[in-house]
Amino acid sequence: MPELVTIQDVYETLKRIEEKMVTREEVEALIDSVEILNNPKTMDALHKSDQDIEAGRVKVVTSVKELLDEL
Numbered sequence: 001m002p003e004l005v006t007i008q009d010v011y012e013t014l015k016r017i018e019e020k021m022v023t024r025e026e027v028e029a030l031i032d033s034v035e036i037l038n039n040p041k042t043m044d045a046l047h048k049s050d051q052d053i054e055a056g057r058v059k060v061v062t063s064v065k066e067l068l069d070e071l
Helices: 007-020 024-037 040-054 064-070
Strands: none
Touching: 024 040
């Protein structure tokens, strides 16, 4: 005779599966990260930005207008 399966059993199994699943947003974020990490120009720009920050070559911008005026 087959083992009886209750709705609660099914629910608990589905909850365990759900806890291990990756969301669409997480997959998209991972893809974005991989694309950035695989783009040498982007990585070079990020590295140069880090160097600017470490050297104190930064400017505080307090408004969108101020930012647009810099362009």
